[in-house]
Amino acid sequence: MRRVRYEHSGGPEALFLEEVPAPEPGPGELLVRAEAIGVTLPVVRKIREAAEPIPLGGEVAGEVVALGAGVTGYAVGDRVTGLVFGHGYADFVLLHAAMASPVPAGASAVAAVALVRSGLVAYGALQAARPEPDEAALVTAAASGVGHLALQLARLKGARRVVAAVSGARKAEFVRELGADEVVTYDAGSWGEPVDYVLDAVGGALLKPAVAALAPHGRLVAYSSGGGTVEAYDLLVGAKSVIGFQMGLVARERPETYERWRAEVWEFYLTGRLKPVVHREFSLDRAAEAHTVIEERANTGKVVLVP
Structure with a gap:
């Protein structure tokens, strides 16, 4: 072979x-x-x-x-x-x-690969943010394999406004077609009106503007392998929080949660609400x-x- x-x-x-x-x-x-x-x-x-x-x-x-x-x-x-x-x-x-x-019957192997990890990571990161109905969300790397699913899932979980952060303007049309209300590029001076939570798949230098994009009491979920640091003072002044998320840990230590999320992601896909x-x-x-x-x-x- x-x-x-x-x-x-x-x-x-x-x-x-x-x-x-x-x-x-x-x-x-x-x-x-x-x-x-x-x-x-x-x-x-x-x-x-x-x-x-x-x-x-x-x-x-x-x-x-x-x-x-x-x-x-x-x-x-x-x-x-x-x-x-x-x-x-x-x-x-x-x-x-x-x-x-x-x-599942009717699902292609390519769709299955898109959902088995990327869909679960997107869904798990969203769950870690503890989303409430009518909140505003921001997703970094929103055009990526995980990000394009995360922005759809945020909407499915009741976000009234979803902001897509991408590396370049050429990706704007793609994320808008998937439901983004607004699109910002990483190098923009401002990422617009504050949001209630950020799902960050990039890390590094983007952590600072991601924290700045949060409204008071906002939550940033960091699930990137890119590292980076956050200044404690930037969290303190707005009572903001950073939450780390790692899917492998959930799969190993909370298998029942992992299985439930997997079933829910497949249900979203099979009912046409989630489109990899x-x-x-x-x-x-x-x-x-x-x-x-x-x-x-x-x-x-x-x-x-x-x-």
């Missing part, structure tokens, strides 16, 4: 395609023929930041072709989606049964191009590999 790997840190140019034997599922694992693989910013960053090469994991959807010992609830031929922590950029991947969920958008599909041998799109923040919607 084909697999994408890298041997040294760097950018997309470090990726290469290799031929390796298909893996055998171990206890509790499913062997899945990959139909769609999600490309995410955290994985893209790992290639530049990891001290040692690590497997390129992430979101995968496809067909179960073999079962490991002890697996129950799944059968060969089932279509599943989930998070792969080993090698995920491959024709065949190992998915732990505990991290798998069925792909795919920026572009790339073949497996063009993984470097897919990573370049993410690094340059050129995507509007999800970037997907389709073996």
Whole structure:
């Protein structure tokens, strides 16, 4: 089978395609023929930041072709989606049964990949903000794989006004079509009228204007891998708060919450209220191009590999 790997840190140019034997599922694992693989910013960053090469994991959807010992609830031929922590950029991947969920009838593998992580992260970050009806929301990276779902979910949860913050004006039409009332660019001097909560997927230098965009008693949910710091005084003067959110922690420590959110996200999708958008599909041998799109923040919607 084909697999994408890298041997040294760097950018997309470090990726290469290799031929390796298909893996055998171990206890509790499913062997899945990959139909769609999600490309995410955290994985893209790992290639530049990891001290040692690590497997390129992430979101995968496809067909179960073999079962490991002890697996129950799944059968060969089932279509599943989930998070792969080993090698995920491959024709065949190992998915732990505990991290798998069925792909509902009528849903494509690409849609499943867009929802399995990005949709759940967007929904979880929104829940962490404790949204109330008729509040105003601001979403950074609003055109990204997570952000374009977060702005839709904010509206579904009752936001009366949704502001989309994006890296450039060329993304404005895209986010407006998804329901944004206002669009601001990161370099704007002001992000408009204050909001009740911010869902921040960028971090770094954007934390300061994101906090400034909050109304008194506002909440900022930070779920970016980009780091950054917030001045305590900036929180104190407006009684504002910053809330950290990490989906992996919820999945491990609150599995019942994770399952409930997953069911709710699928329900939003199947009833047509949540619409994942795919920026572009790339073949497996063009993984470097897919990573370049993410690094340059050129995507509007999800970037997907389709073996």
